[in-house]
């Protein structure tokens with residue numbers, strides 16, 4: 373493809389994309405294809421001869437689109453959203469155009485320097501404590517996902533715990549003895565989370581090669597972890613000869629957007645400073661742009677790391693998971709290995725940041741560009757208005773649900789534009805059966821996409837109004853469909 377052919381094709385693609393967005397509400401949010409549909413309509417082998425762009429472009433609409441779930445549709449209220457915006461897309465386009473796997477500063481100084489600047493902007497926007505900014509010992513790095521951020525921190529936490537233990541033991545060891553003793557310590561390490569924490573912490577512990585335990589939390593505390601529950605778990609594990617070394621606390625769990633009790637957990641951390649505490653705010657963290665949520669941040673200076681995905685709720689295209697640490701040395705001590713070919717005078721003199729030492733992969737994408745474009749296009753006030761709009765839609769949804777308290781129960785307090793409800797019924801078993809049937813009707817109709825989940829023992833339906841194109845009309849439609857389905861299942865006379 374020559375420059376002029378690219379110019380033509382890209383102009384057409386922009387036209388196709390804007391048309392797609394302008395008319396997205398008219399497409400069914402969920403596809404109707406059967407598994408294996410694509411293999412039946414695509415050739416089994418790659419083309420021997422070059423194909424025209426026109427032909428490839430036509431296949432986008434005829435072959436790919438029928439198999440797409442339209443996450444940007446206003447009828448998408450499932451999971452958590454995956455944000456998209458035109459400035460975000462422009463960032464992706466430029467990143468693809470420049471294609472620099474900027475693992476160190478020298479690879480492209482602008483990539484590293486812009487990332488440091490925008491991460492400091494994000495930290496300020498979210499009112500994170502100053503210790504997470506780059507001007508001190510901390511700083512931010514853009515990761516691909518919240519799961520990646522957790523594994524990265526877990527490895528740093530593991531190594532920090534082992535180093536501190538060896539220092540406390542104060543015995544002079546040969547390299548081999550040190551390796552053996554480190555392996556012994558590692559075998560006792562336990563990562564902690566609650567039953568409601570995202571599964572990425574358990575997966576991270578598997579990857580980091582340590583144990584994992586989950587702590588029970590109570591519905592009466594909206595499933596948020598309390599300091600006393602944490603303390604009891606730590607004491608129990610220690611009495612068994614095990615060493616808790618990592619804890620994920622949540623600002624917005626996946627099922628119900630539960631928030632752990634940061635104040636009492638921070639007190640426990642004072643007694644156990646070697647346990648790394650990571651704040652997983654993958655989805656809800658961006659709500660901290662609003663001053664009314666910033667009271668949570670005052671406890672974060674007791675914790676080691678914080679992560680939020682701008683690509684979930686803040687208009688930035690996938691992927692932009694913003695990880696902040698209090699002490700960047702914790703990451704670089706664990707992750708920095710410098711073979712000769714990566715050495716250069718700037719890194720050797722410690723003049724620059726090399727983000728390869730803050731992450732698992734070596735190469736990295738120019739993700740800071742889209743974050744920069746988004747923040748500048750909206751401004752902090754614009755981003756606040758964006759979040760507020762979704763919270764208002766959630767308020768509307770909650771008031772609609774409450775207006776039919778004969779049909780529905782909201783099972784945990786609505787939070788961060790997420791409502792979790794069940795159709796009403798006298799016993800839990802009956803309620804679960806009814807909820808399943810209501811969900812199946814909604815799922816089969818494909819007019820709106822919701823997710824179901826198990827909350828404690830209750831089978832529940834989740835409705836999220838945080839999609840960039842979420843609208844009052846969409847919310848009212850989802851509610852109407854839920855009412856119709858519940859009335860059908862409960863056989864209510866209309």
Ligand code: PLP
Pocket residue numbers: 452516517518519520570572622624625626652653654655681693
């Ligand atoms: N944490 C929470 C609370 C989540 O809801 C999710 C995913 O939805 C994750 C972590 C994992 O996110 P990622 O896909 O970025 O790894």
